Amino acid sequence: MKKIAVFGSGSWGTAISLLLVRAGHKVSLIGIFSDEIELMKRKKENIQYLPGCFLPDEITPTTDLKEIDAEAVFVSVPSHAVRESARLIKPYLRPGCIMINTAKGLEENTGLRLSQVLEEELPGHPIAVLSGPSHAEEVGRDVVTAVAVAAKDIKVAEAVQDLIMTSKFRVYTNLDMIGVEMGGSLKNIVALCTGILDGMNPKDNTKAALMTRGLAEMTRLGVAMGGQPETFYGLAGIGDLIVTCTSLHSRNLRAGRALGAGKPLDEVLREVGMVVEGVRATKVAFELSKKYGISMPITEQAYKVLFEGLSPSEALENLMMRGKKHETEDMGILGR
Ligand SMILES: NC(=O)c1ccc[n+]([C@@H]2O[C@H](COP(=O)([O-])OP(=O)(O)OC[C@H]3O[C@@H](n4cnc5c(N)ncnc54)[C@H](O)[C@@H]3O)[C@@H](O)[C@H]2O)c1
Numbered sequence: 001m002k003k004i005a006v007f008g009s010g011s012w013g014t015a016i017s018l019l020l021v022r023a024g025h026k027v028s029l030i031g032i033f034s035d036e037i038e039l040m041k042r043k044k045e046n047i048q049y050l051p052g053c054f055l056p057d058e059i060t061p062t063t064d065l066k067e068i069d070a071e072a073v074f075v076s077v078p079s080h081a082v083r084e085s086a087r088l089i090k091p092y093l094r095p096g097c098i099m100i101n102t103a104k105g106l107e108e109n110t111g112l113r114l115s116q117v118l119e120e121e122l123p124g125h126p127i128a129v130l131s132g133p134s135h136a137e138e139v140g141r142d143v144v145t146a147v148a149v150a151a152k153d154i155k156v157a158e159a160v161q162d163l164i165m166t167s168k169f170r171v172y173t174n175l176d177m178i179g180v181e182m183g184g185s186l187k188n189i190v191a192l193c194t195g196i197l198d199g200m201n202p203k204d205n206t207k208a209a210l211m212t213r214g215l216a217e218m219t220r221l222g223v224a225m226g227g228q229p230e231t232f233y234g235l236a237g238i239g240d241l242i243v244t245c246t247s248l249h250s251r252n253l254r255a256g257r258a259l260g261a262g263k264p265l266d267e268v269l270r271e272v273g274m275v276v277e278g279v280r281a282t283k284v285a286f287e288l289s290k291k292y293g294i295s296m297p298i299t300e301q302a303y304k305v306l307f308e309g310l311s312p313s314e315a316l317e318n319l320m321m322r323g324k325k326h327e328t329e330d331m332g333i334l335g336r
């Protein structure tokens with residue numbers, strides 16, 4: 001039994017803690033909001049973010065930052081809070097402990113992947129990223145799930161695999177951190193757009209086209225940034241794209257549906273009440289597409305809908321009226 005810390009006490013941090021206990025460990029689940037933590041301690045459940053999952057004694061919800069002193073630390077805060085979280089926990093970290101980012105997003109303004117943010121803030125710590133089709137609501141109930149863990153050093157990825165893999169939670173190692181992180185971040189944009197389509201007037205053909213062409217532009221940008229095309233056809237790419245574009249648990253899909261039904265963005269985000277990473281990801285990916293000179297028509301139209309007041313039906317028309325294309329042109333897998 002190892003002592004592991006999970007920083008971030010929302011739905012994913014809570015599900016990761018449950019997983020770690022099933023894998024035989026003792027967990028400090030650390031949050032910064034005392035009301036959230038007190039409620040969790042009292043109810044033995046995270047009623048706010050992951051209702052229906054009993055928290056066993058091996059999980060200690062706490063606001064005490066000293067509890068970050070552990071063999072490994074999972075970071076499960078929203079992407080916009082990763083840098084400030086790293087700064088907050090840095091003084092309490094055990095020297096050389098593995099840091100595992102589980103948030104799916106990119107840093108606004110810098111366009112950095114979150115592992116790069118952790119590397120900048122926490123030099124000397126091995127960094128890994130965990131991503132793939134894994135809704136907290138299902139992981140919390142021990143539903144069979146498979147994910148990828150990537151690190152620059154295979155030994156680090158294998159150490160995380162050893163730490164968290166169970167008979168219900170299968171972990172594949174990967175050395176392509178860029179591909180795994182870009183897959184996990186960019187699929188949220190496509191899920192948001194799939195939801196928008198649903199909200200307009202659901203049509204199956206249109207959604208299949210959006211998901212497929214969404215994967216094509218995710219791959220194009222990811223490969224331009226140094227990722228491997230194969231990763232986008234794996235769990236952290238198409239796997240996560242499928243679950244996020246189809247699951248009723250998806251916050252991005254739900255937000256998209258409300259946007260498609262005509263609700264304003266701020267009202268939608270308030271209603272969902274949990275982090276909707278696709279909104280920020282759209283902004284960052286749109287900027288990255290310009291920086292790398294990559295065509296990302298779906299992301300561009302999503303940007304215009306979210307931030308410039310374009311209507312979803314105009315956005316769809318814009319996509320359909322683009323110039324004629326060859327299906328595999330500009331695909332990363334051919335561009336190697
Ligand atoms: N929920 C899932 O199914 C799931 C699965 C895989 C990955 N993720 C990723 O995990 C990350 C967290 O998502 P979530 O679903 O747990 O979000 P959530 O909305 O359920 O919970 C967010 C948590 O972060 C806390 N928080 C907010 N700002 C903070 C800050 N500045 N410092 C510390 N804590 C802060 C909140 O209090 C809350 O406890 C996201 O990047 C998401 O994409 C989520």
Ligand SMILES: O=P(O)(O)OC[C@H](O)CO
Nearest residue numbers: 132133134135250251252
């Ligand atoms: O609920 P979402 O849309 O934030 O997606 C959660 C996970 O990333 C699914 O793998």
